[in-house]
Amino acid sequence: MSVRVARAAWARCWGAGCRRGAASFPVPPVGEAGVAELQSSVLLFPGQGSQAVGMAGGLLRYPRVRELYAAARRVLGYDLLELSLHGPQEALDRTAHCQPAVFVASLAAVEKLHHLQPEAIESCVAAAGFSVGEFAALVFAGAMEFSEGLYAVKIRAEAMQEASEAVPSGMLSVLGKPQSKFNFACLEAQEHCKSLGIENPVCEVANYLFPDCRVISGHLEALRFLQKNSSQYHFRRTKMLPVSGGFHTRLMEPAVEPLTEVLKTIEFKEPLVSIHSNVHGNKYTHPKHIQKLLVKQLVSPVKWEQTMHAIYERKKGTEFPRTFEVGPGKQLGAVLKSCNLQAWKSYSHVEVLEADEAQDL
Secondary structure (H helix, E strand, O other): OOHHHHHHHHHOOOOOOOOOOOOOOOOOOOOOOHHHHOOOEEEEEOOOOOOOOOOOOOOOOOOOHHHHHHHHHHHHOOOHHHHHHHOOHHHHHOHHHHHHHHHHHHHHHHHHHHHHOHHHHHOEEEEEEOOOHHHHHHHHOOOOOHHHHHHHHHHHHHHHHHHHHHOOEEEEEEEOOOOOOHHHHHHHHHHHHHHOOOOOOOEEEEEEEEOOEEEEEEEHHHHHHHHHOHHHHOOOEEEEOOOOOOOOOHHHHHHHHHHHHHHHOOOOOOOOOEEEOOOOOOEOOOOHHHHHHHHHHHOOOEEHHHHHHHHHOOOOOOOOOEEEEEOOOOHHHHHHHHHOHHHHOOEEEEOOOOOOHHHHO
16 A cells, blocks of 8 residues: 555545545655555554543644644534543543544544654554444544544434433443353343343343453343352453443444434545454445444444454464554553454554653654
8 A cells, every 4th residue: 555545544534624635634755665664554443431531631732633623613512622631521421422532532643643653654554443433443544524423423422322321221341261151141131130120131242352351231230240140150350331321232222323314424435444343343345334334333242352353364474563542541452462462562552641752652
């Protein structure tokens, strides 16, 4: 892939009004060897749960970041930068707010990475985003404009917030063992809920993170049952996640129609770098698949472990790409370490909090 094509993937989503084609990044001169001698790179975009107050503080000195947040204010109708910088945490944690906040902070982190290490953008060969992070990855790859991607995230987040408030539900991170019985545990938790009079209880694996680690999503009573009986299913550790609902299950079905309708208004372009879908872990092969899979993602498990295997699979002796986590938190780096230690050795985090630059890149 040429430097010009790789850079166009990020530049195309930008512009003075964040409209495709209105402006682009300057393309620096390429060395004689061209991009062939650059170590390839992969960008990973985090999802909900990675948010933290102050998470734009390490980005504002970089070109266009304030412009990006100004555009976000026009799309959202509120000051996302103020919320991201100063909170309060309770407001930032609301699904309706944190998904747009993580989306914008992640793309602002790409701007920082572009400023500090332009070769990381020039040599990018693939990207993936966790849940809402997939929208940011698609914007980075030029598959849709920033403004339309953010508006879709807004509608998605508000619909998921509403669905979450309809049913007491949540998500439970579970670190298991090779003998852990995740699906059997979910079935027994559902039976427990039925014994309490809960109709059509939901309890199922919602995220595949790394070997023996899953996130289980569903009714709160089911998750409490799993925590109470964790040793019975050979769970080593359980932890409730800071999210408001049972995401990536059929509990999110009320959000399907609003997201479907807004995605119909978007003319998706072919991603200019490989983007991997959460639904199956494989890269998109045609723009027409994007809308369908983004909707399906709402009610399907995130197959992140499978995605990591797809991105980093290579012949023995082949160099691993540099990996950059662009956005708040370092959770995806920790997951990568557990999925593929050799790939993780070339991992860096692009810090979004105020920090010493030498510490994060």
